[in-house]
Structure formats: structure tokens, C-alpha cells
Amino acid sequence: MSRAALPELLSRYPLGAMLPALYAADDFAQRFTSGLDAVLSAILSTLDNLPSYFDAELTPTDFVPWLASWLAADLDPTWPEPLRREVVGRAVELHRLRGTARGLVARLELCLDVRAEVVDGPGVTWSSRPDTDLPAREVDAVVVRVWPGRSGVVDRERVEALVESVRPVHVTCVVEVVDGG
Numbered sequence: 001m002s003r004a005a006l007p008e009l010l011s012r013y014p015l016g017a018m019l020p021a022l023y024a025a026d027d028f029a030q031r032f033t034s035g036l037d038a039v040l041s042a043i044l045s046t047l048d049n050l051p052s053y054f055d056a057e058l059t060p061t062d063f064v065p066w067l068a069s070w071l072a073a074d075l076d077p078t079w080p081e082p083l084r085r086e087v088v089g090r091a092v093e094l095h096r097l098r099g100t101a102r103g104l105v106a107r108l109e110l111c112l113d114v115r116a117e118v119v120d121g122p123g124v125t126w127s128s129r130p131d132t133d134l135p136a137r138e139v140d141a142v143v144v145r146v147w148p149g150r151s152g153v154v155d156r157e158r159v160e161a162l163v164e165s166v167r168p169v170h171v172t173c174v175v176e177v178v179d180g181g
Contacts, residue, residue, distance in 0.1 A: 113161060120142060147178040
């Protein structure tokens, strides 16, 4: 669905009917306002449907990238339209999870149709006693394991690019591609 000029679109609020009684019977006034109705009908129709423009499922196709920019949702122009709409619709959820293992897995599954798990690297510990030992092993990187989803294909370069774009800046990630589930 996209927006376009519709010259035959009738105005729901014809101006001629709103004129004072003095001009209601005036042919020139009625023709003049009908010309304005033709110009304003598309604007009034848009305003009548304004809430639909902010719903990712209902907004016109050409408005999806603009709506994505409002939500800071990164869209790949090569994605099919339903995927772009879903990413925009889930943008707030994905932002809330950004920087977490769960958020990375959700974004990989949604955007690239792969299954994933994050094997968290650096460990933490807590204790009520001072001088407690640190976690047993030191890990330099977080491992992101991916394997094919419904599509049956894993594009390693796209996975690495997506991981790089959403990982916290202080975390190093390594992508492992697994053949089977």
C-alpha cells in the first residue's frame, strides 16, 4: 500500500455545505469551494487516518523507512517488506534488550532468520566477604553460535556485521557457525 494522488477522492467535509446560507445557492461559490475540496480531500483523508501512519502494520509502504528513522530502527533495504514492518513494530522491544545476550539472539533470529545462542564470556562473582576469588577462567571474547533457521542458510558476513553493529563497544564477539541444530 502506498500513497498517491487520487483526483476522484471525495471530501468528507465539503466546504460548499459549510458556507453561510447567503452563498449556499451561489453557483460561483459552490464551484470555487468544490475546487478547494479536490485539493484538500487528500490532506483531510490523511489526517482522518493519522493513527494508522504510526502502526507498522498499517502504514503506507513509503512511510515505513520514515517511521523506522523515528524509532532508530536500522532497516536493510534488501529485506522484504513484511520483515521491515516487523522490525519497526518491534523496535522498542529490541532497544530495551539492546546490549544483552537475549537482545542479540532476538535480533539475529528476526533479521537474519538464524537460530543463535550467546556463550557469555567474562564471568562475575559476588560475595559478602572481602578478597573473594575472581571467576575461575578469563575469557577474551563472547562466543555467538549460530545455526540455520527456517531458511536453512547462514550468511556469516551478514551475521558478523549485525553482531558488530549491536554489540556493546567494550565487548569482543566471535561468531561460530554450526552446521546442524
